[in-house]
Amino acid sequence: MDFSHYSDDPVSMAVDLVNTLDVVSGEDRLRHPDDVIDFISQYEDGWCRPGRQPEERDLHEVRALRARMREVFTAPDATAAAEQLNGVLADVGAKPRVSVHGTAPPHLHFEPETDSPVRWLGAVAGMGLAVAIIEGGFERLGVCGSSTCDDVFVDTSRNRSRHHCSDTCTTRENVAAYRRRKRSAED
Numbered sequence: 001m002d003f004s005h006y007s008d009d010p011v012s013m014a015v016d017l018v019n020t021l022d023v024v025s026g027e028d029r030l031r032h033p034d035d036v037i038d039f040i041s042q043y044e045d046g047w048c049r050p051g052r053q054p055e056e057r058d059l060h061e062v063r064a065l066r067a068r069m070r071e072v073f074t075a076p077d078a079t080a081a082a083e084q085l086n087g088v089l090a091d092v093g094a095k096p097r098v099s100v101h102g103t104a105p106p107h108l109h110f111e112p113e114t115d116s117p118v119r120w121l122g123a124v125a126g127m128g129l130a131v132a133i134i135e136g137g138f139e140r141l142g143v144c145g146s147s148t149c150d151d152v153f154v155d156t157s158r159n160r161s162r163h164h165c166s167d168t169c170t171t172r173e174n175v176a177a178y179r180r181r182k183r184s185a186e187d
């Protein structure tokens, strides 16, 4: 079965959604209902859209979804991650349907065609993570190893060697490690 429709944008959507809250600094990029619109509009083409404009209530629901999605990344093992993710998919009402749109062959979609932003986001991003876990393994889900960053990531490197959320964090940590080594060599 081809779930690959859910493997690029939806995975980024899940990662980016969790990372809209910097849990180290407390800085939240979802402060206003319009921020939810801005977040969703990063992902163009091929996806249905929520059935209505986000309101204050939706903002709170999306933040709650974000917290639950983070727990998929921080779960102790694949069983716990699956349980957490299945809870999200059930609560947002992710439901398979055969979709025929554009020039694509008929394929499955799981998000509602028209519904609240949280149900749409939860179904698309939730299915993205589901596919990432099924095809790549739970070990590919990670939290940044930097001491100043707790952003999440999905490791798509061939040998699953990623420890940080971004090149910025890798560079910063490498520089810090180099300085530590240099200091201890000088002692």
Ligand SMILES: [Zn+2]
Binding pocket: 005, 046, 099, 101, 104, 107, 109
């Ligand atoms: Zn489609």
Ligand SMILES: [Zn+2]
Binding pocket: 144, 145, 146, 149, 150, 151, 164, 165, 166, 169
């Ligand atoms: Zn990081």
